[in-house]
Amino acid sequence: MQLSGWSKERKGWLPQTLIRKPIIVTNPWEQFRNQVIEALHVSSGRDLSQYLEIPADPQHGDLACTAAFHLTQELKKSPVEIAKEFAVFDPVKFPLIQQVVAQGPYVNFYVNIIPYRRLVVDAIQKTGDSYGTSDIFVDKHVVVEYPAVNPNNPLHIGHARNAVLGDTVARLMKTMGADVTRMDYINDLGLQIAVAYWGLKHLEPPKYKGKYDQIIGRLYVEAQEKHDESQVRKYLKLMEQGDNKVAKEVRTMSERVLRAQQKTHALLNVSHDLLVWESNIAHSGLFAEALEKMLGAPGTSKPKTGEKAGCIIVDLGIYEEFQQLTDTDKVLVRSDGVATYTGKDIAFHFWKFGVIKDPFLYKPFKSRVKRDQTLWTTSHTGDPGRYRPAHIIFNVIGMPQGLAQRTVYLTLETLGYTEAAANYYHLAYEFVTLPDAKFSGRKGTWIGFSTDEVIKEATQRARKEVKKRNPEADSTFIREVSEAIGSAAVRYSLLKIAVEKQIVFKWDEILSFDGNAAPYLMYTYARASSILRKESAPKKARISELVNPYETELFKLLGRYPAILREIVQDMRREKWGTRIELFHLAEYIYELCVAFNTFYNHCPVLTADTQEMKGARLLLVNLCRQVLNNGLHLLGLTPLERI
RNA sequence: GGGCCCGUGGCCAAGCUGGAUAAGGCACCGGCCCUCUAAGCCGGUAAUCGAGGGUUCAAAUCCCUCCGGGCCCGCCA
Known part of the structure; x- marks a missing residue:
């Protein structure tokens, strides 16, 4: 079919959306993954990308290949033997791979954190608010x-x-x-x-x-x-x-x-x-x-x-x-x-x-x-x-x-x-x-459960907490922050559940403020901001200082952000009942990033780090986290606040 | 009659193009504020993955049957 009437020259009626900055695509995780696919191609002579998975247990590496199971018939060898054969790579050609280990029938790849860390830092610093953007729908x-x-x-x-x-x-x-x-x-x-x-x-x-x-x-x-x-x-x-x-x-x-x-x-x-x-x-x-x-x-x-x-x-x-x-x-x-x-x-x-x-x-x-x-x-x-x-x-x-x-x-x-x-x-x-009824405009079952009322209740609950934490704050601050948190709690609780799942409305679930909920995400962002308010992050720092597992985990997660977004779009598929798009994977990712940040926060002093080098490096890391949280929260439609 | 979605610890819920001990969160129990916001962190108790068959080296995941909950099958809107 010809899409008549469309041409690039014809400026639309939404000028802002048409003026696009050139998109810089950076995707550290995909770069690592591509090297793994290439390395496997070299060792096996085939494309094994469909057999790659992220192991549940980090002990098993950052990416694992299960292809050995599927090739036993064809190669007439045991999976263990096959895995052993595939588990070789050229470290010069694939600098992002640190090691490959055959563990039984699995081939486990470990990311080389030193260049990977560098890649992540550069990507986020270079792209800033655009980190995570992609070009797959350009001109659409x-x-x-x-x-x-x-x-x-x-x-x-x-x-x-x-x-x-x-x-x-x-x-x-x-x-x-x-x-x-x-x-x-x-x-x-x-x-x-x-x-x-x-x-x-x-x-x-x-x-x-x-x-x-x-x-x-x-x-x-x-x-x-x-x-x-x-x-x-x-x-x-x-x-x-x-x-x-x-x-x-x-x-x-x-x-x-x-x-x-x-x-x-x-x-x-x-x-x-x-x-x-x-x-x-x-x-x-x-x-x-x-x-x-x-x-x-x-x-x-x-x-x-x-x-x-x-x-x-x-x-x-x-x-x-x-x-x-x-x-x-x-x-x-x-x-x-x-x-x-x-x-x-x-x-x-x-x-x-x-x-x-x-x-x-x-x-x-x-x-x-x-x-x-x-x-x-x-x-x-x-x-x-x-x-x-x-x-x-x-x-x-x-x-x-x-x-x-x-x-x-x-x-x-x-x-x-x-x-x-x-x-x-x-x-x-x-x-x-509702637990015992459908929403009906005609019957008025929505009364008491209109979005306005739910947000109002959420805002009131948030208000108590905001007041308690900010006894000195003026009423504007308290109002604005409680409104942002209340609405965000409602928005996030609707977003974090897979679309094909029916939601039975319960106040305590939709207004949950602890754990995997919007206030937790916003709190994490505010924590990061709070550190950076006291001391700003350097552009350059000795990131080789950042070697403990908490810091490494953060770098790994930060590098995955662009890939998460792309996967959501690429995995979108049409089913008989409709198109499945797993937006909650983004919610899940941001939540994980927050957990990793809070773990880091509780284990690694930033402002009171042992050395100046360590402090600078951690400040830089905090700044990267803050950037990605900022991007992710905006994408989820949650307003990041400097202070809550 | 035909079709679609859901069924995972007390509650919510991820995983379901089969793969290494079944994520998380809430609730519950125990610990951590001299230190960057404790809406936090650390640890713990808790699951015959609705039931039964089958396929497979391997099943929460695939196939069949059944059960429970929600929904759809007009020259209506």
Whole structure:
């Protein structure tokens, strides 16, 4: 498929993301790993990279090769013999390898810490805030869509999981060199919006005072029971027609709710670049144009007779999972000419990928939330031509939508848009539930568990601790620090669990402040900062002083950071239920780095080190740790603080 | 009826493209503030990896059957 409309010359509407510094890729761990692969190639005559693993026990080296097991038949030798043969290398050619030991059937490689340490120091010092970046998505426009919450509710904690995942993926893609658009889709034309609007018009305002999304959310719950069916239907019709008082008021209501939701986003460090509204899509002519493409594409048909006479359908019978269904035909457009959900989604993705031209007008979306760059919105007024087609898209949508999402990209494939289909990722995640109920906007089960309320509780808990530790501090400091810690605790606890795992909401788990939790990570960063505040780190130092196991462990971990990020992206794979992306590996890594730093901190005095040389070297090491923690925390969307 | 996800110590949870004694965290028990922030560090108790079969030199990991929890299979949205 040709991605029409895309060219490097055409500057997009997000100037900041397009101005890219040249990316310097440094990856110490990969360099070591490559030498191991090469060395094995020399000794065995084959590529054994698939048999490499990091041993659980550091006694077994830094990288181990299990290939000997698999080659016994072919080589007609015992694994022990094979391992022995493979365990040779040329130290001159492979300076990063210190030694290779055959331990039984395993071939264990030990990193040569002296040059490796040097490599790590140089890499981090040279790249600084960019340490960890990669170039694998350079010149790619990546669109990440999240969390698409209906504008008639505040975010409950399950929505927060979506938002946090999407925002983190967007950050990661930027780190991989991509030009990223963080998109939010707002369905302001749904039945639930009409019901909420009915509530706004016909019900007393709730007693609750505060954020508008909370108010409308409560009104909606009440309206759900009390609303007049025919009146709501009338509103819905007017909304769909557009250009009338009701449609205007609904849009205004939705925008107000969205502004309130964005305050919650801001607490979680979640941000966006572009809002796309259903009410703009509906009046853009997007669907009419998409329809022509669908009709002209292979795979679609419009049966004249039978059950689906008059519909536009696509036959997905070639895909195994659809063969099980009673009917392999998927309706894209109903016999009355109205698109189905799938049909609309196809049209929307035609736009995202640039199959059809951009029909929207854009203007900045004004709100009080502080932003790193302008937030744009589709609108009935404004300027055209601001969207650039995506090369890769991620839709963060719950796992229950897995089949529907698969239907969308398999349909794209069937219609001949194979490249678009291949670059369409449904980033699926399991829902957050209550111990005995689901979150439901309609039933109002979210009340008491909205993200605002959870963060508020977290902030209050953090506040007690911050006050205790900083009795002298002023109220601004206490407020800012407790807010940062409270929100970070919530964000991190959503991020550290694998996406395919359902989370049952429990206060003590989501607000955990000890051990593997955001406050611990932030505390570690503050500790490192505290040392460097008392004495700054030298650019050069005698790092050969740093020979104890705590220091060595830190160098090894610091060198792995860029590889961790790359692996997360490269290991991303599409499953039937959605795309698996293991963001929590980053959380896990940062946690490990913190553990290693705290261990070092407790065993190795820095400011009171025995010698000046030792002090300088340790200060330098602390500075490297602080840098990598800074980069990693930012990537996780946690704000590193100098003092907590 | 077909399909998807989950099931690992009291609780949460990593490992699941098979490989060396089954990570972590919470809770619990014991120790460490004269020393850079004790949200920390050191040590300890605790697991028939849902059950049963099978494949393999080797199974938490692969295959089959079953059990428990969650979810999906419309010209609806």
